[in-house]
Amino acid sequence: MNKNFLENYLLEGKTLTIHTYPAPILKQIAKPVTEFNSELHELVKNMLFTMYNAPGIGLAAPQVGASIRMFVLDIWFDREKVTLADGSVEYRLSEFAPMVFCNPVFKNKSGEVIHEEGCLSVPGIYEDVKRSEFVTVEFQDMFGEHLTIEADELLSVCLQHENDHLDGIVFIERLSFLKKNLLEKKFLKQQQKKKQ
Secondary structure, three states, X not given: OOOOOOOOOOOOOOOOOOOOOOXXXXXXXXXXXXXXXXXXXXXXXXXXXXXXXXXXXEEXXXXXXXXXXXXXXXXXXXXXEEEOXXXXXXXXXXXXXXXXXXXXXXXXXXXXXXXXXXOOOOOOOOEEEEEOOEEEEXXXXXXXXXXXXXEOHHHXXXXXXXXXXXXXXXXXXXXXXXXXXXXXXXXXXXXXXXXX
16 A cells, blocks of 8 residues: 555544636646645645545645645545434545645656546536546655655546646646537536526
8 A cells, every 4th residue: 555645544624615617726837845844734634624525536735725736635435325313414434545645746647548527626517538547656745755656547537637736727628629618608607506
């Protein structure tokens, strides 16, 4: 198991506001992480708490208003739907395996895979996106230690999706011009209705 998994993770923290498309911060190229301090660790804790409760499998710092090259992910956790005695529903989360990536650099990309993606910054929109099937990524953990990971399948897709956020790219911008425009209009119309 990769050393980057946070051991003995407890679901705690506070819920951060997730910026939705087309918020200006989602278009910015994020700055490198230079301080691996308690402030960064607090942000990681709150981002994981926000991601798990959203629920999502990845969340990049720019999505919560911090324009730094860092994201968190966990494609392995369990989310069980439980109906309570009063008929209400809650979700029980378990089997956490959170990972933190600071200053990721893709050293190798190969193959091709098409995977349906969604995004916490574009809620309700799901679309097939073409990505590299295999990736090798060099990065730092939340303590500044340099690590390397090789990934395929969903982990590879998730790494590429989250890294796009650090470069100011939202997944719908990876689609054809026509499809992007269509989804953009649909999403913005949905957002407008919510505000009314």
